[in-house]
Amino acid sequence: MGVRLEKPFLLLQAAAVKAVQAQMGVYQLADDNEQVLYIGSADARSLFGLRGELQRFLEDPEVTRFRVEVNTAYHTRRQELLMLHQADHGELPVRNRDYPFQLGRLSPA
Amino acid sequence: MELSLSNEQQMIVDMVRRFVREEIVPLEMHLDPDADQLESDDRERLVGKVKEMGLYGLDIPVEYGGPDIDVVTRTLMAIEMSQHRAGLYAPCYGVFGGAGLAQLFEASDAQKEKYLYPTLRGEKRGFFGLTEPSGGSDPARAIQTRAIQDGDDWVINGGKIFISGADKADFGLVFARTGGEGRGGVTCFIVDTDTPGFHVRRIVHTLRSAHYATELQFEDMHVPAINILGQLNKGFAIANDRLSRQRIPYSAGCIGVAVKAHEMALEYSKQRETFGAPLSNRQAIQWMLVDNEIDIKQATWLTLEAADRARRGDSFRKEAAMCKIVATESAGRVVDRAMQIHGGYGVTKDFPLERWYRELRIRRIGEGPNEVQRHIIARDIIGAGLR
Numbered sequence: 102m103g104v105r106l107e108k109p110f111l112l113l114q115a116a117a118v119k120a121v122q123a124q125m126g127v128y129q130l131a132d133d134n135e136q137v138l139y140i141g142s143a144d145a146r147s148l149f150g151l152r153g154e155l156q157r158f159l160e161d162p163e164v165t166r167f168r169v170e171v172n173t174a175y176h177t178r179r180q181e182l183l184m185l186h187q188a189d190h191g192e193l194p195v196r197n198r199d200y201p202f203q204l205g206r207l208s209p210a
Numbered sequence: 211m212e213l214s215l216s217n218e219q220q221m222i223v224d225m226v227r228r229f230v231r232e233e234i235v236p237l238e239m240h241l242d243p244d245a246d247q248l249e250s251d252d253r254e255r256l257v258g259k260v261k262e263m264g265l266y267g268l269d270i271p272v273e274y275g276g277p278d279i280d281v282v283t284r285t286l287m288a289i290e291m292s293q294h295r296a297g298l299y300a301p302c303y304g305v306f307g308g309a310g311l312a313q314l315f316e317a318s319d320a321q322k323e324k325y326l327y328p329t330l331r332g333e334k335r336g337f338f339g340l341t342e343p344s345g346g347s348d349p350a351r352a353i354q355t356r357a358i359q360d361g362d363d364w365v366i367n368g369g370k371i372f373i374s375g376a377d378k379a380d381f382g383l384v385f386a387r388t389g390g391e392g393r394g395g396v397t398c399f400i401v402d403t404d405t406p407g408f409h410v411r412r413i414v415h416t417l418r419s420a421h422y423a424t425e426l427q428f429e430d431m432h433v434p435a436i437n438i439l440g441q442l443n444k445g446f447a448i449a450n451d452r453l454s455r456q457r458i459p460y461s462a463g464c465i466g467v468a469v470k471a472h473e474m475a476l477e478y479s480k481q482r483e484t485f486g487a488p489l490s491n492r493q494a495i496q497w498m499l500v501d502n503e504i505d506i507k508q509a510t511w512l513t514l515e516a517a518d519r520a521r522r523g524d525s526f527r528k529e530a531a532m533c534k535i536v537a538t539e540s541a542g543r544v545v546d547r548a549m550q551i552h553g554g555y556g557v558t559k560d561f562p563l564e565r566w567y568r569e570l571r572i573r574r575i576g577e578g579p580n581e582v583q584r585h586i587i588a589r590d591i592i593g594a595g596l597r
Contacts, residue, residue: 104412144242145559174415176244177422181413184377202247205377208409210427 104209105185110135110166115159118167123150126171127179130164130196137186138164139196142179185209219283225263226290233259234294234302243559246296246420248303256305267307267330271315274330281458285517288459289510292466295562298569299420301463307332316448317400317439325381325400337382339370339401339426340449346372347582349385350393350446355428357386357397363432364388364399366407370426377410377424379403384428389443398445400437407431417568453578457530458520460577461513461537465506467566468541472502474563475548482553489551498547505540512536528590531583538573538580545570 110131111117128151130139143151151169158164172178183200184207187193193200215223233256237248248256260266268284270276279287291301314326314336328334345352355368366386376382381402389395401408407429414423440448476499479490489495513536516529545566549556556563574580 145244146242172415174419176242176246176419177413177415180422181415184413201249203378205424206403206410207377207412210409210411 104181106168106170106182108168108170110168113155113158113165113167118152118155118159121152121155121169122171123152124171125173125175126151126169127175127182128154128167128169129182130158131166131168132163133165135166137194139194140179140182140186142175144175180204181207215286219286222265222279222283223286223290226265226287227293229259229263230290230293230297230302238295243295243562243565244419246300246303248305253303253305256302257307260302260306265306269308270330274315274326281521282514282517285458285462285513288462289466289469292463293470295565296420297470298463298467298566298573299418301466314439318436320436321400321439328380334380335375335378337373337376337379338452339373339376339382339384341370341372343369343371347579349449350396351391353385353387353396355384355386357388357399357433359388359435360432362435364397364435364438366399366401366428366431366433368428369411372414372423373426374421374423376403376426377413383439383448384433385445385449393446395443396445396449397442398439398448399433400439401431401433405431405433416572418572419565419569454527454530455520456577457534457583458513458517458526460573461509461516461530461533464537464541464570464573465509465513467570468502468506468509468537468544471541471545471548471563471566472499472506474561475499475502475551479551495551498551502544502547505544509533509537509540528587531578531586534577535580535583538570542567542570542574 106127106129113130125143125145125147127140127142129137130141131137141154143154147154151171155167155169158167170178183193183197184204187204188207188209237252238245257266264277265279265287267276268279268287272278288301291306292298294302296303314322314329317326325334325336329336340346340349342352342354344354355366355370357364357366366384368386370384381400384399384401385396386399387395388397408431409427409429411425411427414425416423439445479495479499480488482489484492490499512529513533516526516533519526519529545563549563549567552561552563555561558564
C-alpha cells in the first residue's frame, strides 16, 4: 500500500456512489480542480459504510469529486492522510480544520 | 508474598474500578469503536478527577512528585484500568498520566532539566526507538543504525520501525551502534525530533487500533555528545532494563481485558437461551467459563508475584518473562472463548471483543516475543552457557 492515496478521482454522482462498497475505509472529497476539501472515514458507526458517507455529499455544490480506499484500519489511515496533507500543503484540508484530535508530523520521502 | 489485599489496596482498586465504569465506559458509547483518543474537554475533565483522587502520574517516583504507590498496587490498578474497549493499548486514554520514559531518571542533571522535568510536567513527550527493520527480538545484534563521532557531535544514519509516538514526540531515545557487534557496541542517544535529518516516514498500520506505530529514518543526523544517555557503548543495559520492567504492566493490561471479556461471557451465557435453556446450562459453555477462570487466575498470580519481587528489590527477570507469556497467551484464549459464547455478535464492532481479539494478538510479539521470553527462562534455569 502506498502512503498517499493516488488513485484517480471520480465524479461525485449518484451512479458512481451507488457502485461504492458499503465497507469501512477512508475517502477524499475534492472540487473541480481536484483540490482536496475533506478527508473522512467510514467508521464502524457509518450506515452503509463508504457508500453511505459519500451519499451525504451528493447535494453539496462545492464537492464534485471523490476517491475511496477500503481499509479496516480506517482510523489510523485517516490520521495518516491528514498528516500527509499537512506535510504537503502546510495545513489541513479546509473542511478538516476543526479536527478534534492531536495529529503527529510526517515527513514522507 | 501477602495473598490478600490490604485495606488501602482494596480502596484504590475499588476507586479505579468505579472510575473506569462510571467515567470511561459511558464515554466510549459515543466514540468510534477504534478510537484511541478523547476530545480535549473530556480529557482535561478526567485528568482533573484523577488528580483529585491523588493517582495522577502513577509511574513517577515519589521524589519527583509522583504518588507513593508500590509496584504491586500499580499492577492491581493496571488490571482495572484496561477494562474497557480501548483499554489494552490506551488504558483510560492516558488520563492517569505517566512517567514518560523511565530511563531518564538515570540522566545527567542537564539532561533532566531539558528532558525529564518537562516530560513529568506534561510539557514534552518522548519515544523509545529500539526495533529496526533488521529485527526486534535480538536488538543487541540486530541494531544497524550507526553513530560515528564527528568532533563534539555524533552523526547518526539508519532507521527504526514499529516505534510508537515518534510523530508526536519532542524527543526520543535512539539506540545506535557506536562500537563492535553485540550488546557492548550500542549507545543510547537523546534525540530532539526537530533535528535536521530526523524523519517520520510513515504510519505502520497493524491490527492495533490505538497508538499506531511509525517508521523512522535518520539521514546524517547530528546529535551532540552531551546527549548520550548513560555511558558510551552501555546503551543495551538501558534498553534491557526497560524491557524487563515493562513486562509487568504489559501483562496486567492483558489480564484486565480478559477479566472484562470473561465477565461479559458469563453474563451473556445466563441470558442467551438455546433449545429452551440458557447457554450457561450447557456443559460445553460451562467448561469454557471454567477454563477462563483458571487462565485469569494463573496469569494474575504470576504477574503479582513478579511485581512483588520487583517491589522487594529482588531479581524479577525470569518472573517477568513468565507472566508475560502466561498473561498474553491466556488473555488471548479467554477473549477467543468469550467471542465463541457470544456467537455472531462476538465478532461485530457492536462489542469490544473483536478489538481485544485483534490487539491481543500483538501482545504475544510485543515487548519481546514469547519465544524469547522462554529463552530467557531457559537461560535462567539451565545456566548462562546456553546460547
